[in-house]
Amino acid sequence: MKTKQNTLFVGSLAKGLKLLRVFNETNIELSLAELVHHSGLDKSATQRLANTLHLEGMLDKDPVTKRFRPSHAWLQLAYTYFWSDPLTGQAMPSLIDLSQKLGESVNLTELSGDHIIYVARLPCKRTNFAATVPGRRLPALSTTTGRAMLATFPEDERQHAIETWPIKRFTPYTELDRREIRGLVEAAVSDGYAIAGNQMILNELAIGIPIKGSDGRAYSAVQCSVSALQWTPERLIAEVLPALQDTANSISPPSRVPLGGHL
Amino acid sequence: MKTKQNTLFVGSLAKGLKLLRVFNETNIELSLAELVHHSGLDKSATQRLANTLHLEGMLDKDPVTKRFRPSHAWLQLAYTYFWSDPLTGQAMPSLIDLSQKLGESVNLTELSGDHIIYVARLPCKRTNFAATVPGRRLPALSTTTGRAMLATFPEDERQHAIETWPIKRFTPYTELDRREIRGLVEAAVSDGYAIAGNQMILNELAIGIPIKGSDGRAYSAVQCSVSALQWTPERLIAEVLPALQDTANSISPPSRVPLGGHL
DNA sequence: CTGGAAGTATTATATTGTAATACTATATAT
DNA sequence: ATATATAGTATTACAATATAATACTTCCAG
Numbered sequence A, B: 001m002k003t004k005q006n007t008l009f010v011g012s013l014a015k016g017l018k019l020l021r022v023f024n025e026t027n028i029e030l031s032l033a034e035l036v037h038h039s040g041l042d043k044s045a046t047q048r049l050a051n052t053l054h055l056e057g058m059l060d061k062d063p064v065t066k067r068f069r070p071s072h073a074w075l076q077l078a079y080t081y082f083w084s085d086p087l088t089g090q091a092m093p094s095l096i097d098l099s100q101k102l103g104e105s106v107n108l109t110e111l112s113g114d115h116i117i118y119v120a121r122l123p124c125k126r127t128n129f130a131a132t133v134p135g136r137r138l139p140a141l142s143t144t145t146g147r148a149m150l151a152t153f154p155e156d157e158r159q160h161a162i163e164t165w166p167i168k169r170f171t172p173y174t175e176l177d178r179r180e181i182r183g184l185v186e187a188a189v190s191d192g193y194a195i196a197g198n199q200m201i202l203n204e205l206a207i208g209i210p211i212k213g214s215d216g217r218a219y220s221a222v223q224c225s226v227s228a229l230q231w232t233p234e235r236l237i238a239e240v241l242p243a244l245q246d247t248a249n250s251i252s253p254p255s256r257v258p259l260g261g262h263l
Numbered sequence C: 001c002t003g004g005a006a007g008t009a010t011t012a013t014a015t016t017g018t019a020a021t022a023c024t025a026t027a028t029a030t
Numbered sequence D: 001a002t003a004t005a006t007a008g009t010a011t012t013a014c015a016a017t018a019t020a021a022t023a024c025t026t027c028c029a030g
Helices: A011-021 A032-039 A043-055 A073-084 A086-102 A144-150 A155-164 A178-191 A233-239 A241-250 B011-021 B032-039 B043-055 B073-084 B086-102 B144-150 B155-164 B178-191 B233-250
Strands: A059-061 A068-070 A105-112 A115-122 A137-139 A194-197 A204-212 A218-227 B059-061 B068-070 B105-112 B115-122 B137-139 B194-197 B204-212 B218-227
Touching: A011 A032, A011 A043, A011 B011, A011 B043, A032 A043, A043 A059, A043 A068, A043 B011, A068 B073, A073 A086, A073 B068, A073 B073, A073 B115, A086 A105, A086 A115, A086 A218, A086 A241, A105 A144, A115 A144, A115 B073, A144 A155, A144 A178, A144 A194, A144 A204, A144 A218, A155 A178, A178 A194, A194 A233, A204 A233, A204 A241, A218 A241, A233 A241, B011 B032, B011 B043, B032 B043, B043 B059, B043 B068, B073 B086, B086 B105, B086 B115, B086 B218, B086 B233, B105 B144, B115 B144, B144 B155, B144 B178, B144 B194, B144 B204, B144 B218, B155 B178, B178 B194, B194 B233, B204 B233, B218 B233
Parallel strands: none
Antiparallel strands: A059 A068, A105 A115, A105 A218, A115 A137, A194 A204, A204 A218, B059 B068, B105 B115, B105 B218, B115 B137, B194 B204, B204 B218
């Protein structure tokens, strides 16, 4: 390993993790050769590392096609994560109540560097697969919860984030203009919530509100997303916002140091 | 590394993974010393490996207490798992419909060696935290879905499993007698479903049915769990079973080689 | 203020992972 | 069918890398 020339850095471990990270929405199942290609590691290293990951139960290997794919262990790690995150345990009951009360999809997100990550998802209507499973990471500036959390930050941090944090197009209507985004975040500052439509998915309308800590800053948020075909922003604010606020208030976030955003 | 003296085995990677696996429901956050203690690795190795995991974003480190805990990356891995598992995408819409229709909690499990693992959970009522998040692994013989899946296996495999697979006590009522379990599995063979109460959680009643592949064997199952205070087994069978069966039938499991059970 | 425990840093050493290469099996084309 | 290519698997000599011992630093508790 040439980078991180540090005696406290174990290159082999880092390379193994790199192999895990090659898998994603599109790379669902990979052959050794594909693993080599996507990881940038050489054939020998990939062979040994992938084999180790397989023996250790981190990768399943199809005995006939010889292709590797994520194992159940990946799910188990998430289970452990949920236990380690005090917020999830705190929030879960309220979120269930909320989703039952509204009959609409409810989500819990956390700030993860300059992204948000979905921690808990309670889908009530058929949607996008991506919108039904936890663990998705999205650019904070492109999401209602990201903007709602950012709105709780001091002026200077907020401005810096608006100027530098990443944005990505998901639909033809995804907001890409940072001046517009500034306006939306500032609106969230005064309103206490952020609302948006068609940002991630077409015909989706979402409203997000921050879960503030004792210092007034939010590192997590609750969101409700509904179909734009059946709802209007006005109705969302009138009918959903109050319940959402009750829920957010019922969750007292454990005070913790904010987390970095890797992987 | 003394074990696995194989040139295709990278010990450092395995040790790093071992460190990850030290975290669980109870070991939520660990100091370096605790990591040493639980992993069995020496101080130097633990130091280097934990540091690497931290630098690679797999472990968060509290800058003040210096303690390590699972990072958001653990959730992201689960997200990738969900994409890699064709069953999840296939089943999700039907499961959402089912949970909405019943107004009760619905779960999707897969066989993972001699355990089952919860892949998707759609909680509709407040419960145990453990019953609301995916990734939990339980001894197959102790669960309705495990028994329902096992019931689709040929006689000899079924018997072998009943005699050898692990069992664990969760409540004072958890069935521990393998002869009783045999009876329950055989009932599932003729009924096509398994039902049980108070096995994992007190006052919980659950019914599970297999999702059979083209060969007649099931490696996944759908389950519905309700409160024993409001339901009787009879009512569960009368009112829930038909919908559950429709759901299971609507899910055609992708034919795949069954998976091992590691971690 | 002192002692001890926990975290961090350094270094000489050889164990471990490496990369090159050879082997085998499977698939595709002629 | 046979040849050719492509992918997966196995082996080995070598040295780079991870190691373990040790020393340093920091932070509490007594």
